[in-house]
Amino acid sequence: MSLFATLLAVGAASLASATPLQGRQVIPNYPPNELSTGFRLVANVTDPATDLTPSVDGWELQGIHTGAGLNDAVLTSETGRIFYHNGTASEIHYALGSILSDGGSPPFPYGIYVQTADEFDATYPAEHDVTINVGSGTIGVSLLAFPDPYFYFTVVRFAYDTFNNATAQFERNVPAGCTAITLIPECDVLPDLPEGSLSSHQFASPSKCYEDVSAINWPEYGP
Ligand SMILES: *[C@@H]1O[C@H](CO)[C@@H](O)[C@H](O)[C@H]1NC(C)=O
Ligand SMILES: *[C@@H]1O[C@H](CO)[C@@H](O)[C@H](O)[C@H]1NC(C)=O
Numbered sequence: 001m002s003l004f005a006t007l008l009a010v011g012a013a014s015l016a017s018a019t020p021l022q023g024r025q026v027i028p029n030y031p032p033n034e035l036s037t038g039f040r041l042v043a044n045v046t047d048p049a050t051d052l053t054p055s056v057d058g059w060e061l062q063g064i065h066t067g068a069g070l071n072d073a074v075l076t077s078e079t080g081r082i083f084y085h086n087g088t089a090s091e092i093h094y095a096l097g098s099i100l101s102d103g104g105s106p107p108f109p110y111g112i113y114v115q116t117a118d119e120f121d122a123t124y125p126a127e128h129d130v131t132i133n134v135g136s137g138t139i140g141v142s143l144l145a146f147p148d149p150y151f152y153f154t155v156v157r158f159a160y161d162t163f164n165n166a167t168a169q170f171e172r173n174v175p176a177g178c179t180a181i182t183l184i185p186e187c188d189v190l191p192d193l194p195e196g197s198l199s200s201h202q203f204a205s206p207s208k209c210y211e212d213v214s215a216i217n218w219p220e221y222g223p
């Protein structure tokens with residue numbers, strides 16, 4: 001039996017809110033990475049003190065079926081879904097691609113959809129839903145590119161960053177009972193598509209990913 005936890009977790013909602021490295025020269029020190037077209041998305045609990053019970057650190061992004069072509073985004077303790085970053089080189093560069101996965105028979109594309117700041121989850125009305133549904137997904141939900149220190153994916157279920165007028169900074173907005181995660185790509189093999197597929201891998205872009213996210217010793221690294 002598989003164990004699922006609802007993804008009670010959130011990263012920065014917008015790529016633009018990722019804080020750029022400023023000022024002084026920083027010598028980056030990143031964990032070694034590889035290039036792969038396929039990857040799984042592994043949750044990294046960024047503040048272990050707020051982790052859920054059981055811990056969701058190292059759990060993987062998966063969809064659970066909620067209707068024809070519809071899946072809720074959850075974390076599983078088992079092996080998650082294989083995704084790829086879809087878009088032309090320029091779309092990937094400008095974060096205008098999306099994250100896709102193949103599903104169904106014959107396979108068709110499923111995208112990751114994130115509700116906008118004024119759309120709300122039916123079950124948790126204060127929060128924003130993340131789903132893995134048939135289609136192109138939300139454009140701009142993509143892997144962060146260099147020079148961001150890690151190629152994480154900012155997940156977006158349940159809380160957008162809020163802007164604090166007093167400090168002029170975006171702040172994390174993590175509801176009680178939730179924990180913030182980043183989803184980090186772990187390299188995997190994108191299976192070939194059978195004849196007659198409605199999915200296409202023509203624009204599946206090679207992505208930077210890690211061979212084993214759970215083996216990364218975070219304190220060793222940093223910008
Ligand atoms: C992963 O989580 C650790 C804390 O467990 C944190 O130090 C590290 O910055 C996180 N990495 C990313 C990319 O979020
Ligand atoms: C993948 O990207 C290509 C290039 O932009 C686009 O034509 C295609 O529609 C995308 N696939 C999906 C399912 O969004």
Ligand SMILES: *[C@@H]1O[C@H](CO)[C@@H](O)[C@H](O)[C@H]1NC(C)=O
Nearest residue numbers: 162163164165166167168169
């Ligand atoms: C923040 O500033 C904007 C523009 O000055 C203003 O419209 C808004 O009400 C302020 N928000 C808060 C929470 O003070």
